[in-house]
Amino acid sequence: MILDVDIRHRQGAFTLQARFQSEGKLTALFGPSGSGKTTLVNAVSGLIRPDHGRIVAQGRVLLDTSQGAFVPKHRRRIGYVFQEGRLFPHLNVRQNLLFGRWFTPRRERKAGFDRVVALLGIGHLLDRRPSTLSGGEKQRVAMGRALLSDPHLLLMDEPLASLDEARKAEIYPYIERLRDEGGVPIVLVSHSVAEIARLATSIVVLSDGQVVASGPASEILRHTGLFRQPGPVEAGALIEGRVVQHEEAFELTVVQTRAGTLTVPRLDYPVGTPLRVRLRARDIILSVKPPEGLSALNVLRGQVSCTGEAHGPSIDVILDCEGEALVARVTRKSVEELDLVPGRTVHAIIKSIAFDPEALGGSGFVNMRDMND
């Protein structure tokens, strides 16, 4: 168990009551502002001392109020990347990066300085002062600084919140590399569905200080009601696939998933590369007959498993496509007219635009904004 949390903490009128366990390489703490995400990571890092409960990280008891156990923050060995970077202004980048090393016992120093610097692409910044760095550079240095203190767990509190979209896109690949090659489990606080769909392997959903759901990312992302928030509803399914073929003549790439094959515009990945594709509920059309004469390339066959909550005139239909779950948002009227009851075979027509560029995670970032059917 990477993280096992069961705490209760009052802060003014707000009460955080969180209980979850996580195994994932990257656990996302998801929820709207004020849902208690930051309070929760602060409790894990030791910046606050919860009133009641127990926190165990990587097998170490960090807090157990029933035993009076509380490990102070400087002995927790938990790295923390803050929203605003918090680099030390009186030290240059190199000194910032090496800060944690002074306090790490010699035999526990594992993260190689050169390797971390290369991983984050900050080699050219080493002699600069933090005040001369851009927002994205600051966050990369902050990640490196946390990683070089050889933490047992790395917390990231909305590390991209202060950056614009272009800068975020610049940082995602580094977080992915950290997740896949950093060797330290990560807990990422986020309120962006696109972000967690791209990065998370497990998800904990918080609302009003309570954990409303937790589990593997692919399962949680399917539950549309959890992600209700202002703006476009981002419910959808996350499915894993693999590049199997490039159709060079049409500049297309074929991705094989358990649910079937998907054809997308040419990706710059070699055959065999694992990918994650997010299919948004609102981008899926259902048909009870095999569709003919359509320009859409991607049609997956499956059975209706259940229907979810209604959202005004719409309702989410959850499909089982060869064991992979898909969510489609259709009108209640269609459900009635097409008789979409559990067990019914349907064809999910995926508008190509549904391959959200943000969701094309895997081992790199591809801009697919030009896509169209």
Added chain:
Amino acid sequence: MEGLSPEEWAAVRLSLKVAFVAMAASLLPGIAIAFLLERKRFWGRQALDVLVHLPLVLPPVAVGWFLLIGFGRRGTIGAFLAEQFGIVLSFRWTGAALACAIMGFPLLVRAIRLSIASVDRRLEDAAGTLGAHPAWVFLVVTLPLILPGIIAGMVLSFAKAMGEFGATITFVSNIPGETQTIPSAIYALTQVPGGEGGAMRLTLVSIAISVAALWLSEWLARRVGRRVLAP
């Protein structure tokens, strides 16, 4: 204008010595008390705050009188120091340094306290999560960040010591070569006929020292501030 007489030189040297010792000796207690007052909540904090600030509002002569009662040979603390350690403060230059240190202390503490208040505590939290014990956090994060405030406080303390008159003359009198600082010497010179020349010379020396100290502190503060205060 003639040069300084040997007595006048002695007053200048003594003033510099007294001011330096007063500033240096009050530095560590000043940082500690500024930190306590700004960061800690303890019983008697208000009383300590008032005590530190008293020299700022009391007539200096009253402070000198208190020192004479407390640190004089027959005072409680003075007698103890003299018997146990052979340290005598009254009517000695060390006593002048003590008087100057106490008069400058509120200025030193206020300057440091203000800079501690302006430190971004989130940086200290960040240092903690990187494994630094609170004592190390203070030494390698807080202290470098408040350095401009410490320098400002030291300059104020030094300047106050250079100009201190009332408490010094009450506690240690005005003994040439032992306790006669520049202000006491100027005062003495203005009390005798024909002393105006000497008083003017010492005044000019005071101005020169003050300007030099201000210039040095500005230079230091700019050097340190460039590193620390950048956003």
